[in-house]
Amino acid sequence: MLLPLLVAFVVSLAAFNSLLAYVDELVHESSRELLPAVTLQADVQKVITLLRDKTNSVDTYLELEQYIFSIDHKLANLKSIDFGHVEEVDAIDRASLTWELTRDTIQNIPELKRQQNNDELELLNDALNDMQVELDVILYVASEEVDVIVDQAGATRDRAGMQIGLTLLLALVMASLFGHILAQSILHPLSLLHDGAEQFGKGNFKHRVEIKSHDELGRVAYAFNRMAVRLDRSLRSLRRLSTRDYLTDLLNTREFYRVLEAEMVRAQRYEESFSLLLVDADHFKNINDTYGHQSGDKVLRMLAKHLRAQVRNVDVPARVGGEEFAVILPNTVDEAALKIAERIRLAIAESAVELSDQEKTEVKVTVSIGLAGYPRSASDVRGLFHQADMALYNAKQAGRNRVSIA
Numbered sequence: 001m002l003l004p005l006l007v008a009f010v011v012s013l014a015a016f017n018s019l020l021a022y023v024d025e026l027v028h029e030s031s032r033e034l035l036p037a038v039t040l041q042a043d044v045q046k047v048i049t050l051l052r053d054k055t056n057s058v059d060t061y062l063e064l065e066q067y068i069f070s071i072d073h074k075l076a077n078l079k080s081i082d083f084g085h086v087e088e089v090d091a092i093d094r095a096s097l098t099w100e101l102t103r104d105t106i107q108n109i110p111e112l113k114r115q116q117n118n119d120e121l122e123l124l125n126d127a128l129n130d131m132q133v134e135l136d137v138i139l140y141v142a143s144e145e146v147d148v149i150v151d152q153a154g155a156t157r158d159r160a161g162m163q164i165g166l167t168l169l170l171a172l173v174m175a176s177l178f179g180h181i182l183a184q185s186i187l188h189p190l191s192l193l194h195d196g197a198e199q200f201g202k203g204n205f206k207h208r209v210e211i212k213s214h215d216e217l218g219r220v221a222y223a224f225n226r227m228a229v230r231l232d233r234s235l236r237s238l239r240r241l242s243t244r245d246y247l248t249d250l251l252n253t254r255e256f257y258r259v260l261e262a263e264m265v266r267a268q269r270y271e272e273s274f275s276l277l278l279v280d281a282d283h284f285k286n287i288n289d290t291y292g293h294q295s296g297d298k299v300l301r302m303l304a305k306h307l308r309a310q311v312r313n314v315d316v317p318a319r320v321g322g323e324e325f326a327v328i329l330p331n332t333v334d335e336a337a338l339k340i341a342e343r344i345r346l347a348i349a350e351s352a353v354e355l356s357d358q359e360k361t362e363v364k365v366t367v368s369i370g371l372a373g374y375p376r377s378a379s380d381v382r383g384l385f386h387q388a389d390m391a392l393y394n395a396k397q398a399g400r401n402r403v404s405i406a
Contacts, residue, residue, distance in 0.1 A: 035230055036081070037138045040074040043067050044135070048128050049246050051109060051121060061110055068106060075099060078138075084145075091137035098134070102127045143201065192221070245319040247297060248304035256318035256326060257381075263316075263328055264381050267374055275337035275373040277327040278388045279307070279344065282366045282400040284323040291363065295355040296323075299365055302353045310344045326388075333373040341369045341403045349401060366401035368392060377406040 047067050075096055083089050102124055105112075112120050189211050199207035211221035243255040251259065260276070267274050281287075281303060288296040300323065307317040307325055316328040327344075329337050345367055352362040370392025378384040387406035395404035 036074055036078050037135050037142070040071065040078065041132060041135045041139075043070050043074065044128055044131050046246075047071070047106065048125060048132075051106075051125055051128070053246065064106070064109060068103065071099065072103075083138075085141050088138050088141050091134040091141075095131045095134035098127050098131050189221070196221070248301055248319050250304050250307070250325070251316065251318035253318070253320045256316070256320055256328075259316050259318075260328060260381055260385075263330060264374065264384070267330075272331055273333045273374055273376070275329040275332050275371060276384055276388045277329065277337070277341050277344070278320075278370040278385075278392045279303070279325040279327065279367050280369075280392055280396070281323040282368055282396075284365075287363060287365070291355050291361075295353075295363070298355060299353050299363070302351065303348060303365070303367065306347045306351065307344060310347050311340060315340075333376065337371055337373060338403060338405065341371050345369055345401065345403055368395035368400050369403040370395055370406065371403060372406035 047064065050064050050067070075092075078092050079096060083092070105120065105124060109121070109124070112124075192209050192211055196207060196209035208225050209221040211218050243251060245252045263274055266272070281299065284296065284299070287299055300319075303323075303325060304317070304319065307327060311317055311327055311329075314330050315332075316330075318326050318328075320326045327340075329340060332340065349364070349366050352364050355361045355363055370388045370390070372378065372384050372388035372391055374384055377387040391404040391406040395402050398404065
């Protein structure tokens with residue numbers, strides 16, 4: 001009676017341990033390839049953001065040096081990994097070569113900006129984008145490896161189930177019942193692991209493998225979930241870097257135009273209205289010339305703070321230029337939009353920025369605001385932005401520190 005049970009237990013344990021070792025090795029290998037490439041992409045994207053930044057503050061130079069050192073270190077780590085595909089090795093070599101050819105020039109970005117050497121800056125931007133493409137190759141190949149993991153894990157699971165099933169058929173009724181219970185306790189967690197691997201292969205890093213046990217399966221599930229958390233955090237960081245202005249943490253120009261296009265489509269579909277504010281700091285160049293660019297950065301952060309504080313949760317503030325900001329006001333036109341614009345203007349005019357903790361130097365800043373509404377002012381994005389810009393120009397010509405309506 002006990003012999004079939006013992007045989008079933010030995011065979012099941014052997015298949016089970018083999019599968020665990022295999023899955024654990026694949027999870028570790030995928031994480032070891034994906035994470036360095038993702039974090040390196042984040043650093044390269046940050047350098048691209050600093051390259052596009054129009055300011056030349058000391059903090060910007062120091063931050064650039066830090067990211068150059070970080071990229072050197074992470075490229076060296078990537079090159080030390082024994083990748084299993086020629087495409088990955090070639091992509092790393094090409095990315096490293098691009099970095100070696102452009103690294104010295106990147107260190108001279110501040111000088112290039114001062115010289116306004118736009119051609120050289122554009123070449124640097126193209127080279128860094130080429131690095132991003134090569135890193136995408138690594139991530140793509142690694143993702144394909146995850147798909148292979150899914151198929152291989154499924155096949156291994158099926159073989160293990162077949163071995164367990166054939167062995168249990170030889171056992172007596174009591175041994176068969178016990179074997180069935182044992183199989184269920186193993187195969188269900190394996191199915192969860194298989195489903196989790198499929199979800200990760202599709203890029204759904206929010207998925208979690210729900211195995212609460214403290215045995216080997218529980219540890220494998222824990223490794224799966226930790227890998228998903230790290231990848232999800234890296235991807236969210238990349239998305240934020242690509243949509244946010246690094247100085248003010250408002251939406252950047254590219255993301256602002258995407259949201260503005262979406263708001264225009266929504267308003268046209270549902271026959272609704274909305275307004276656009278263009279906000280520009282008055283005499284901002286004088287602040288930079290008198291107090292320096294670091295003080296100018298403080299002023300810009302203050303303006304962004306007031307924009308966030310004075311608009312509603314549904315409104316969308318963004319930085320669209322050096323000292324120029326924009327706000328989308330959904331379902332808001334005429335007097336309601338003017339009221340928000342005046343609230344922003346007054347809040348900024350009544351505040352001051354402390355430029356030096358030691359000397360307690362303060363500077364007051366005012367803004368001019370242009371207001372345009374859809375569909376009253378224009379019927380498309382280009383026309384709406386143009387009308388708001390003309391209204392802003394009128395506010396400047398009329399003496400600044402005022403709101404002008406298109």
